[in-house]
């Protein structure tokens with residue numbers, strides 16, 4: 543299960559989109575249902591009733607704050623525990639063996655995070671720029687028809703900027719390329735991240751980005767004089783689709799007015815990325831040049847850490 547992204551914490555949806563009505567969402571090829579109980583706690587369950595396998599998301603949150611299956615009305619709390627089985631004498635039913643499959647959840651930066659595994663749950667570690675309260679984030683999400691690894695690779699790839707973003711923030715570099723500009727970049731790695739700093743040899747333009755395992759790229763637009771920092775997640779929906787989730791941290795509250803003009807350039811990549819076929823290949827699978835070094839590090843990590851793993855639930 544969750545073979546596309548097994549045993550990782552990942553955001554799945556903005557917390558503001560999870561109300562009392564159950565929400566169905568596909569994550570890494572598995573269908574989940576998210577809901578809130580009466581005290582506002584969010585539960586994430588596999589969207590599959592343990593009784594006859596129907597979608598729990600077709601049910602409702604009842605007056606007890608339980609998710610009630612639409613078929614025979616079994617009731618599950620936010621931890622997946624079965625609380626009631628209608629029309630059966632309680633003395634004849636052992637509720638403890640009738641649980642739905644629950645996934646661990648956390649709320650950070652206005653996002654619902656889910657751990658895509660069972661068993662031991664690691665701490666959820668995020669960059670400091672995601673540690674502020676929800677009102678400091680502007681969140682946008684949409685689904686692209688591409689494998690999630692292509693989306694993350696794109697976010698780490700700085701040499702496409704003057705071409706894909708020619709008419710927005712890449713214009714300045716595009717002019718420099720005409721005069722023979724080349725990229726000067728530094729890459730550093732930690733166990734769970736890759737940092738890239740890039741500048742050009744003949745113009746005053748630089749930027750930095752960081753990839754954090756498994757599916758977050760922090761774009762440090764503040765290097766370009768803009769008072770925002772963008773967190774770009776590539777969340778696998780299934781093999782063919784990826785949820786692009788962007789959480790922009792507002793360093794200056796009055797920067798809110800900039801956001802519309804900020805989101806549209808970030809998603810200019812959609813058409814190009816949807817033209818890829820399937821996941822990223824291994825490091826030798828396509829032609830490469832020195833400016834591909836950062837994305838090749840991601841490819842190596844992906845093929846070693848994920849492509850050969852699976853979780854059984």
Ligand code: FES
Nearest residue numbers: 591593594611614
């Ligand atoms: S299928 Fe859910 S209660 Fe029967």
Ligand SMILES: [Fe+2]
Nearest residue numbers: 696706808811
């Ligand atoms: Fe881009």
